[in-house]
Structure formats: C-alpha cells, structure tokens
Amino acid sequence: MPPPVVWQQRWHPLREEWVLFTSHRRGRPWIGDTHRPADLPVPHYDPTCALCPGNKRLRGANPPYAGVYWFTNDLPCFSAEAPSAGGDDFYQTRPAGGTAEVICYSPDHAKTFVDLTDAECAAVVDLWAERSVALAARAEVDHVLIFENKGALVGTSNPHPHCQVYAGNLIYGFIAREAESARKFWEKTGRTLGAEILAREAAGPRVIAQDGDWLACVPWFARYAYEVFLLPKREVGRLGDLRQDERASLGRMVREVATRYDNLWRLPMPYVMAVHQAPCDGADHAFYPFHLEFHPPLRKPDTMKYLAGPEIGGGSMTNESNPDEKAAELRAVPSVHYKRLG
Numbered sequence: 526m527p528p529p530v531v532w533q534q535r536w537h538p539l540r541e542e543w544v545l546f547t548s549h550r551r552g553r554p555w556i557g558d559t560h561r562p563a564d565l566p567v568p569h570y571d572p573t574c575a576l577c578p579g580n581k582r583l584r585g586a587n588p589p590y591a592g593v594y595w596f597t598n599d600l601p602c603f604s605a606e607a608p609s610a611g612g613d614d615f616y617q618t619r620p621a622g623g624t625a626e627v628i629c630y631s632p633d634h635a636k637t638f639v640d641l642t643d644a645e646c647a648a649v650v651d652l653w654a655e656r657s658v659a660l661a662a663r664a665e666v667d668h669v670l671i672f673e674n675k676g677a678l679v680g681t682s683n684p685h686p687h688c689q690v691y692a693g694n695l696i697y698g699f700i701a702r703e704a705e706s707a708r709k710f711w712e713k714t715g716r717t718l719g720a721e722i723l724a725r726e727a728a729g730p731r732v733i734a735q736d737g738d739w740l741a742c743v744p745w746f747a748r749y750a751y752e753v754f755l756l757p758k759r760e761v762g763r764l765g766d767l768r769q770d771e772r773a774s775l776g777r778m779v780r781e782v783a784t785r786y787d788n789l790w791r792l793p794m795p796y797v798m799a800v801h802q803a804p805c806d807g808a809d810h811a812f813y814p815f816h817l818e819f820h821p822p823l824r825k826p827d828t829m830k831y832l833a834g835p836e837i838g839g840g841s842m843t844n845e846s847n848p849d850e851k852a853a854e855l856r857a858v859p860s861v862h863y864k865r866l867g
C-alpha cells in the first residue's frame with residue numbers, strides 16, 4: 526500500500542489552488558451519518574418518471590422514443606426570454622441568456638451508463654457533440670457545460686439515465702479558471718497544460734484504464750478520494766473536435782470508469798461527472814485542455830466526504846487519501862460490471 530500523504534499541499538494546475546492532503550486522518554473515528562447507496566431493483570418503466578418514453582412532463586410530453594433523446598429543460602436556468610434587470614456598477618446584473626437541455630441515455634428507466642452497449646455509448650457522446658456544436662453556434666451562448674449527477678447522494682432523485690446541458694452566457698467558474706491557467710502556462714513555458722498533465726499521469730502509478738485515444742487516472746492533485754480525470758491523448762478543445770472513432774472510444778471509456786466505480790464496493794457509485802470543454806465566447810481558446818472529470822462524494826462505501834469548515838468555510842479542499850492508492854484500488858477491480866460477472 527502506498528504510504529500516506531501527510532501534511533502536504535499539492536498545487537492544482539488547472540484550478541490554480543492548493544489542495545491539502547491529510548491521508549493520515551483517513552482512519553479517524555467516525556460516528557457521523559453513514560450513507561450506503563441502495564442497490565435496489567429499478568423498473569424498466571416508471572409511469573411517474575418525467576424522462577420515460579410517452580410520459581407527461583411539466584410542459585408537454587415525451588414521444589415514445591428509442592435510443593438517445595433530448596429535450597429543452599422545462600425549467601431551464603438560462604432563457605432567451607431572460608428579462609434585463611437593474612443593478613448598478615457595483616451590484617451588477619445581467620440577463621441569464623441561453624437555454625438548458627436534458628439528454629436521456631436510454632428509454633430504459635433501469636439502465637445506467639454501465640449497461641449501455643458500445644453503439645449506445647457512442648450515440649450518447651455523438652449527441653453530446655451534436656448539441657454542443659448546435660448550441661455553441663447561438664450568439665448568446667458563451668459555453669456549453671454537460672454534466673451528469675448520478676445517485677441520490679449527489680441530489681438526483683430520478684434514476685433514469687440522463688445528463689444535462691447548460692448553454693448560456695455564463696462561462697462556469699472552473700472552466701474560466703482552466704482557460705486562464707492554460708493560457709498562462711502556454712505563455713510561460715511554450716507547452717500546453719493538457720499535454721503536460723497527460724505526460725505526468727501516463728508515466729505515473731495513477732492510471733486506472735486507457736486505450737489508444739483516452740487515459741483515465743486519479744490525478745496527482747485529486748480533490749476527492751476517488752476522483753477520476755479522463756484525458757484525451759490527442760489535444761482537442763471541444764466535443765465537436767473529436768473524430769467519430771474518438772467519440773465512440775470516449776463512450777466506452779466513460780462506461781469503463783463508471784463500471785470500475787460500481788465494482789469497487791459492488792454498489793452503484795454516485796458521482797458528478799462534467800465534460801470540460803473550451804468556451805465558445807469568441808476568444809482564442811487554442812490551449813484549453815478538454816477533459817472529463819468524475820467527482821464521487823464517497824470515500825468509503827458508507828461514508829461521504831462532507832464539505833465543511835475547510836471547504837465551505839475556507840474555500841480549500843482537503844483530501845484524506847493518497848491518489849496512488851485510490852488509483853490502485855480502481856485499477857484492481859474488473860472492467861466487467863459485477864452484475865454481469867455474477
């Protein structure tokens with residue numbers, strides 16, 4: 526087992542902030558809440574689900590769709606009808622222009638990403654790319670954020686396999702910071718931040734899976750115990766830059782990461798997954814390091830990583846583990862899902 530990382534701060538090169546590592550504290554007594562995700566049978570169709578085929582939603586209804594399906598969020602965070610507001614030079618406001626969409630991975634309510642076939646995985650990533658390109662073409666859209674909240678522990682009450690697409694005039698904070706850090710790194714070194722991180726992780730002990738196009742790792746600067754980054758081996762900025770075969774391999778790799786997560790404790794691992802792609806605000810983002818991030822809230826099968834005083838109160842993350850060790854755990858489990866292994 527790799528040694529603990531004690532009283533060490535690691536620089537997060539994308540977010541440009543320090544992460545505090547305290548893995549000597551991982552075994553501390555815990556008498557707080559425990560949350561073990563339930564692995565209960567889920568019906569293939571739920572008449573009360575707003576995402577199942579044929580069902581009514583807040584506005585309208587879903588067609589009897591097969592395969593992947595997208596629609597405009599019934600309560601979007603951004604809107605073309607956003608009213609202009611008041612404010613002044615100090616308390617500034619601006620309309621939240623844009624739109625938000627929902628993408629269903631499958632008509633089957635019981636499936637998750639781990640259950641998709643190769644073709645179904647590819648269809649999901651194809652749709653991510655198609656919607657990103659279409660939305661980026663709108664004048665009011667400066668960035669397209671695609672994310673999946675999986676599991677009740679990250680606030681999803683509906684297990685139907687889906688993700689969300691936020692496309693508005695807001696460049697989300699981490700994306701803006703990454704665009705800035707990548708630009709500064711290029712100006713300082715003449716190298717790209719994505720290539721630098723890929724080279725470091727490809728050489729290290731934190732790789733959990735890879736193929737010809739993608740590398741999955743627990744990054745050296747991980748903020749969560751089982752955080753995984755999915756890095757492209759060819760430098761790209763956006764989903765729309767990916768070749769057809771790279772989209773297909775990305776889909777398979779997302780499925781492999783989700784499968785390894787589930788296999789860790791033989792339970793459906795909750796996570797927040799985000800596709801980090803370059804803004805489309807008209808500025809030059811040639812050096813933006815496209816990648817996917819997975820942030821699972823669990824540090825043990827029944828124990829959450831709570832964001833508390835240091836994180837919420839102070840604004841810096843504490844990671845109570847050694848990324849080398851967590852990567853070894855994710856690498857050691859099978860790449861075939863436990864439900865298919867029996």
Ligand SMILES: [Zn+2]
Binds near residue numbers: 571633
């Ligand atoms: Zn459903």
